[in-house]
Amino acid sequence: MAKTYPAGKTSFFKFSITSLLFSCLVFQGITTKAQSKYELNTGWKCTPVGNVKDKGTEISQSAYNTAAWMPAVVPGTVLTSLIADKKVPDPFYGMNNEQIPDIYRTGRDYYTYWFVKDFKEAQPQVGNQVYLNFRGVNYSFDVFLNGHKLNDKPHKGMFLRQSYNITKWLAKNGNNRLAVIVYPPDVVGNPNGGQGGDGTIAKNVGIQYTAGWDWIQPIKDRNTGIWDKVVIERTGAVRIKDPHVVTLVPGVRQAEGPQQSAIIQVSAELENATAQPVTGELKYTLDGNTVSKKVTLKANSVQAVQLNDYTLKNPKLWWPSGYGVQHLYPMQLQFVAGTKVSDKEDIKIGVRQITTEWNTRTESRQININGQKIFIKGGNWIVSDEMLRFSDARYDAEVRFHRDMNLNLIRVWGGALIERPEFYEACDKYGMLVFQDMWGSGDCNGRWTDPMKLEDQWTRRKYPDDHDLYLKSIEDQVKLVRNYPSLAIWCGGNEITPPEDILTALRDNIMPKLDNTRWFIPYSNSEEMSRNVEGGNGDGPYGIQPLSTFWAHKTYPFNSEVGSVGVGDYESLKRFMPAKNMVLPEYDEATHKTKADSVWEYHKYIGYDEFIDKYGKPKDVEDFATKAQLVNYDQYRGLMEGFSSHMWDWYTGTIIWKTQNPWTALRGQMYDYYLDPNACLYGLHNGSEPLHIMYDPTDGMVMVANNTFKSHTNMMLVAKAYDMDGKEKMLTQVFSDVTPTTVKRYLSLKKAVDNLAKDKGAFLCLQLLDKDKKTISENIYWMPDANGNYSGLEKMSKINLDASAKYLGSDKVEVTLNNKGNGPLAFFNRLSLVNTDTKQRVLPAFYSDNYVSVLPGEEKKVIIDYKGADKLNLSVDLAGWNVNEKLIQINK
Structure with a gap:
């Protein structure tokens, strides 16, 4: 077992x-x-x-x-x-x-x-x-x-x-x-297989997914x-409650260089729990300067105190990942009575300002940080663990994975919770903006007719039963997380607004009073965020797609949910699937239906349809899982490239449904529950890189997406093709320049690529080189033959890829892969840090890249970062499509 x-x-x-x-x-x-x-x-x-x-x-x-x-x-x-x-x-x-x-x-x-x-x-x-x-x-x-x-x-x-x-x-x-x-919960709900079961779980002010969803089984x-x-x-006589810090950063800022001043506003409630008046000072220190105010508190009272605004000169700003540094200032807020600190709160402050504006070209909302427009590349997040087994370490690992995908936003879905402070601390650290839904979903709360639901739409539309408790809870949770710079958007619910009286209170009273510096939208795919322009069809598409869909099919201009598959590799499957259930899913091309084993179905398998078979019929589950990684990589690279190719023209952002699972599900995940990444993560890592060269499969256009604030000049764009034996053909080489936050189209290579690939398929390698001829972006596509199959991949010659590894100080390993000689490309190599004694993977581990391909005669380096495994006997496992698997010893 x-x-x-x-x-x-x-x-x-x-x-x-x-x-x-x-x-x-x-x-x-x-x-x-x-x-x-x-x-x-x-x-x-x-x-x-x-x-x-x-x-x-x-x-x-x-x-x-x-x-x-x-x-x-x-x-x-x-x-x-x-x-x-x-x-x-x-x-x-x-x-x-x-x-x-x-x-x-x-x-x-x-x-x-x-x-x-x-x-x-x-x-x-x-x-x-x-x-x-x-x-x-x-x-x-x-x-x-x-x-x-x-x-x-x-x-x-x-x-x-x-x-x-x-x-x-x-x-x-x-x-x-x-x-x-x-x-x-007062109402536990009938887990009848519907989204949120029979829907009555939503009568509580709590989590909805616990009655089951299409990606999770009920939590009993x-x-x-x-x-x-x-x-x-423990405090003195006076306690500090719910401090509030607001940072104002006027103007359009650059990520580097001297800055104009920012304004810091600090307030807090002070509670005197004694029967005597108390006089003291509320004060804080920031960047070596102190701001204070003398306060006298009545006996047994609570008083709100607003400190004077502070002008922070030449501030170090906080930026989303990919755009700049995530600087955090330490601030200690204290109440001092005489010579005694009665209470203190230590807060980390990210100096940044969030604004939004309506983009008239895309017909969608555009998010600006410190005056600069940010193209949103996000992932939908449910919760770290379905049974709420949270830890600082797990939060840090999961958010880091999102940073490593080159995403810049996480949407916390409304059927779960307002995330914990430790989650937000990780998002602050890694530069992930947060789109935070409040509690509610279109499924449970009545947006659609649904025969699985116990009560009609009009009744469900009034959920939860206790509106006062809902509003009181929202007020409390807003105070809990409002100081985190990563928090960018408040949302009234998933695909539906809360009841009208709740929405009115949120929009007109609670948010203006408690947190008026962030964008509040009534529901996740609201017209306030994105309008359905001609050719659009709402959220989605969901499920596996031909790559052309992402490039040529126009969806909502700010798409809050799009994506699908995510089966892990064989090692991942073995962690939760009994050997007897390792049965291949069967796809019927005539009926377009998939038949899967009961455990696969129970763990919410979503079909790969005919896409696996394009690599040859899988022999067993291990072969299936290996080929699924090729599909995973291609799907999510293509998804983000397709949306990025239309940024500021069709789109202001997109959010993948979804990037993680809170249990051992078989869909919508870039890494499994045990924090083992699959190829989805690295497809996104590639397709979302800040400066990225890419190929449109619909018209063969080569283009460069620049998601940075810098112009990139005097680059060389190189396009080469390789056949299955490694023979190279130069397609073009031209100088390239690209301006900030834009996409530039260069030339079409469709005829040349299709001709080279028609018999067995081919590899297309696109590179951007800097003035020193150093590669700053590389993208290797595997192109199908004229029938849409990857027939040549099945017959590739096996090669020995030279590989070595060495420690780079504590908890870090560098792996060097060298494809010597004139043989084939070393294709799709998975690196795994393992315990040499057990051959089990070290989890979590973070790879600078993975599922890497190495061109003939070239070399690649991958850095592996990990923690807590220093006492283990470690090595690196290398397994590639046409590379003999080997265990690499790590040199000191």
Whole structure:
């Protein structure tokens, strides 16, 4: 049986214990001992409500016996705890998910659980305060501490932070017990196979995908649990709440060179939790300068404070990936009373300004950062893990993959959640703009008639049931993430607006008041974003496409969803598919239907239709998966090239549906759940590069897309063809110049390329060389024969590709591939960093390029970046289409 990776058993999926403080800027002569934060993320226990007859006031006392309770994963859900304790099998493997009881059939009590945690916290000195903070519980809960109930009535809503001042309830001996009873969503939904099941899951203010979708199976507990962080916070008398930082960058800026000043605006709420007035200063330090304001707070009060605007001279700006540096300033916001820091918040500030304008040529919205137009190349994101097993490390890896695809935006889909701060931290770091949907989808919320839904469209249009809770939750989540420079767009919902009263409150009140510097659109494919011009047909296309579709078929001018396939290679499939289910999918060309094994179907396989067979009928699943990578690469390179070829003419942006999966699905992913990339990622990496030479398969036009703010001059454009034996034919060589953020068309090579490829196919190599003859963009296409098949590839001679590897310091390897001699091109080589002892891939690992082809007589270098594998015996596996597989030793 293939090795599986159940939740809770690998440290990668656990939260690491990290400080919530980003820096340590301390004012001279001021003590900071009173303030600290720490997570309650280990040592929890849980048990089903049916196992306990006692009340929370009893359970929350240290003497109460919980020896028989099982260990709990917090942050986590009931299901993640059950998996970690091996009470249920890994639902990501095979059909295991069907062995787990579904809440719709068991009833809500089955997944109603008590959670307890013993922790040490002494009673503070007089005037100091201690808070218990929950960042997310699904769906409602009651909380008890040391025999006291902290809430008057159950707190409801998956997306609503709760904070309790527990100062007076802390035990005198410092030994405290916290007890929380968590209730599942009020309406759990019938997982009947529809999008969001029967739709009633949307009656809650919570996640919709948990009842199932066309890319995921139902999550059996509907994510019930303490799913986000639990934090103990110590402060002085005054606490800083929800600071807000706004950066204004007027004018049109360049990514490099001296800058005109920017304006920094800072505000916060201050809470005085004591019965006495408190006078102090709210202050921050930025770039070596301090801004402060003296404040007197009334007893037991909350007051909003706006600091004076600060002019930041010659700022270092934050830019999206591909356009400039993602500079982040450390800012420490403090409230100081006398000589004591009562509270502080450490924030990383990206100085940038987002504006939008209507592009009259494309008839769509154009996004500008610091006054410069940005062509949007994005990916749709669901959630990092369907069972909400989040970690800083996993967020960092996934967002980095998106940066490595040469994308510049991630859209967070509305059937999931407003993403966590750690996600936004990674997006800030890697320069990924974020298009953040609010909760809702056209599927559940009534945009279309749907026989799978329990209630009619008019009724579903009013979901969720509690509009006040929805609005309160939105206000809270906006405050949670609004300081991140990567956040660019707020969206009312996926393919539908929220109910009219909610939309009105969002548009006219909440967003103007809480976050008025970002673009708010009512729904994801709104006419405010993109108009359906002649030839357009909305979102899409979905499913595998002839490459000509992306170049010649006009869709929405800002397309929020387009894309399809994403099967991983054989190593990826083995991680979650039993050997007996390794059965080839069968495509019937007459009926245009695919028959697949039950596990493939369960994991939402989407057909490759006839596209695999163009490379020859696959012999087995391994051969199928290898050929799927050729299709993957070609599809996503062609998708982004086709859209880029019409930038600022047809399009202002496109967002791929979708770039990742929160479980082991077989569609729409650039890397699998275990963070193993497939060829989709590198097709995008190629097709999305900032300066890119490309070939239009419809008319043979060679063109250059420049997605940078720089002009590129005195370049040489080179076009060569190679036959299957490696014989080279020069097609053209001309000098090239291209202006910023534009596409330039040069000449058509269609007749020459078609003639060379007609018998067996051919390779077309396009290159841009700089004045020193160094390659700055290379693109190698494999062209079909006159029948549209890749007949020549099947008969290519096997070659030995010279390969060596060496360490470049810690956690980095350089691989050199050298195709010596006059033989064939070394085609489509997959590099994998592996544990030499087990031959298992090191995951995640990041490759500067992969699935690379090396021309006869040429050399290529690939850098592999990884973390946490320094104690392993490592080597690099090389496997190519016509290259003998080998294991490469890494030299010191």
